[in-house]
Amino acid sequence: MSADPTPHELIRFDNVTKRFGDNTVLDNLCFSVETGKHVTLIGPSGSGKTTILRLLMTLVKPDEGVISVNGGRLFPADEKEVREVRKNIGMVFQQFNLFPHMNVLRNVTEAPVRVLGMSKDEAAERAKGLLDLVGLGDKQDMRPTQLSGGQQQRVAIARALAMRPQVLLLDEVTSALDPELVAGVLDVLRDIARTTDITMLCVTHEMNFARDISDDVLMFDAGRVIESGSPEKIFSDPEHERTREFLGAVL
Numbered sequence: 240m241s242a243d244p245t246p247h248e249l250i251r252f253d254n255v256t257k258r259f260g261d262n263t264v265l266d267n268l269c270f271s272v273e274t275g276k277h278v279t280l281i282g283p284s285g286s287g288k289t290t291i292l293r294l295l296m297t298l299v300k301p302d303e304g305v306i307s308v309n310g311g312r313l314f315p316a317d318e319k320e321v322r323e324v325r326k327n328i329g330m331v332f333q334q335f336n337l338f339p340h341m342n343v344l345r346n347v348t349e350a351p352v353r354v355l356g357m358s359k360d361e362a363a364e365r366a367k368g369l370l371d372l373v374g375l376g377d378k379q380d381m382r383p384t385q386l387s388g389g390q391q392q393r394v395a396i397a398r399a400l401a402m403r404p405q406v407l408l409l410d411e412v413t414s415a416l417d418p419e420l421v422a423g424v425l426d427v428l429r430d431i432a433r434t435t436d437i438t439m440l441c442v443t444h445e446m447n448f449a450r451d452i453s454d455d456v457l458m459f460d461a462g463r464v465i466e467s468g469s470p471e472k473i474f475s476d477p478e479h480e481r482t483r484e485f486l487g488a489v490l
C-alpha cells in the first residue's frame with residue numbers, strides 16, 4: 240500500500256506500530272479519516288484508542304509506520320514539519336486542563352494570540368462567537384473554578400476550536416463529568432458536528448452519541464481495526480464476534 244494519502248484523506252495511519260516495553264499496543268495499524276467526516280473509535284479498554292489520539296497530538300511517537308495529516312507527515316518527519324502539521328489538529332481531553340488563573344475569555348484567546356499571532360481584538364471577537372456556540376456567552380469573565388465540570392469542558396471545546404483546527408480529537412470528553420452534566424456537553428458536540436465542516440475523530444464510551452454523530456465507526460481490538468462501517472451497520476448488524484461481545488457488554 241502506498242503511504243501517500245489521497246486528496247480526500249485528512250488523516251492516514253500506514254502500518255503504525257506502537258509498543259510500550261513488551262506491550263504492542265498498536266500492531267501494524269492502517270486506517271484513514273476523510274476530510275469532513277466524523278469517525279468514532281470504539282473497543283475494549285486498553286485496545287489502543289487513546290494512544291491513537293496521543294500519536295496525533297505528538298505526545299507519543301510510534302515505533303514504526305507513517306502518520307500523515309492534511310498531506311503532511313507527522314511521522315517520520317523533522318521538527319519543522321511536525322510543527323506545521325500539528326497546527327491542523329485540536330484536542331479535547333478527559334480532564335479539561337483550563338488555565339486556572341485566567342478567565343474564560345482569556346483561556347480561549349491565549350493560544351490564537353500566542354501561537355497564531357492573531358490580534359487580541361480578533362481573538363476576543365472569535366472567542367465570544369465560540370463561547371456563544373458552546374452556550375457560555377455570559378460566562379466570559381468567570382474563572383474556571385467558578386464553573387461546573389460540564390461548563391469547563393465546554394470552554395475546553397471552545398478553546399480547541401479557537402485554533403481553527405481541521406480536525407478535532409475528542410478523548411472520552413465526558414468520562415470525568417457527573418452524569419447530569421454529560422448531556423449538555425454531548426449536545427454541544429452534536430451541534431458542532433451538524434453545523435461546522437470540522438473533521439472529528441472521537442474516542443467515546445457513549446454509544447448513543449457515537450451512533451448520532453458518526454459517519455463511520457471503527458471497532459478496535461488488540462491494536463487493530465477489526466471491523467468498520469456506518470453506525471447503523473456496526474451497532475445493528477456487526478460481523479465480528481468480538482464486536483458483538485463488546486456491544487453486548489456496553490449497550
Ligand SMILES: Nc1ncnc2c1ncn2[C@@H]1O[C@H](COP(=O)(O)OP(=O)(O)OP(=O)(O)O)[C@@H](O)[C@H]1O
Binds near residue numbers: 288
Ligand atoms: N505511557 C504509557 N506507558 C506504558 N503503557 C502505556 C502508556 N500509555 C498507554 N499504555 C498502555 O497501552 C495500552 C493501550 O492504552 P490506551 O489508553 O490507548 O487504551 P484505550 O483503548 O484508550 O483504553 P480505555 O478505553 O481504557 O481508555 C494499555 O495497555 C495501556 O496500559
